[in-house]
Amino acid sequence: MNPTIIVGVIIVVIIFLGIFTVKQQSAVVVQRFGKFNSIRQSGLNFKIPVVDKIAGVVNLRIQQLDVLIETKTKDNVFVKLKVSVQFKVIQDRVYDAFYKLEYPHDQITSYVFDVVRAEVPKLILDDVFERKDNIAVAVKAELNEAMTTYGYDIINTLITDIDPDIQVKNAMNRINAADREKVAAEYEAEASRIRIVAKAKAEAESKRLQGQGIADQRREIAQGLVESVDVLNKVGINSQEASALIVVTQHYDTLQSVGGETNSNLILLPNSPSVATDMLTNMVASFAASSKVKDMMETPNIALAKKGGYKQQNNDNEDDLN
Structure with missing residues (x-):
């Protein structure tokens, strides 16, 4: 085989x-004979075969670590907190992040446990529940102080879940329901x-209007009776006869109105013509008795008044003689 071809093949293989490529938002640590040599950024890169070796790839994108912690509150309630930590490797400190x-993840988890169980x-x-943001800020401050040394930047920390014991949650739900029932009551x-x-x-206004209506009705009835008596007197009927006639007329008007009602619970009294006369006689007797009683009550007062006047006159005479 032609040596030139062999050399060309070796060069092509070398x-x-x-040649190797590095992905975007990544960094490659290259070692030479086991010792750190360089950090290669994204793009096309070259290393010496056999001599140089890729030790590892460092992710430069933002990562998230979820940490679940169980701890106890001041009022002796066990609660589980889920803390989400967002972090990334500082680009110019890839060496520290890779070698130190x-x-x-374990380091970040330890710091999160330490801070949460202290706060x-x-x-x-x-x-x-109310101050979960304050807890998250405390976790972030502690992590930043510790992890910056290792080339990590803590972007944010979030308390994404607070889960008390099931019995505590049931009690809180009952308290909340009782408060809502109290407000509803x-x-x-x-x-x-x-x-x-x-x-x-409304009833008071109804009674007032009803009373006013009854008063107006009675006033009109009285006025009608006066006018009726005056009319009967003018045709030669005296007041007693006029009253009897009016009573009899009203008596039979009442019977007529009762008879016209289909559903009536009234008790019918005797309705003979003598009833009206008896009613009138009783009324006249009552008026006479009332007048007699009034006269008897006024007589002693008149006598006392006269006696007092007599004594006063005697005293005046005695004063004249003196």
């Missing part, structure tokens, strides 16, 4: 073995009070 720290026991369960009571007040006002 070139082929020495063998297991970065959460200071807080009660309700404050853990207060609103229902207020609505009931408003309905009762409105109903009472």
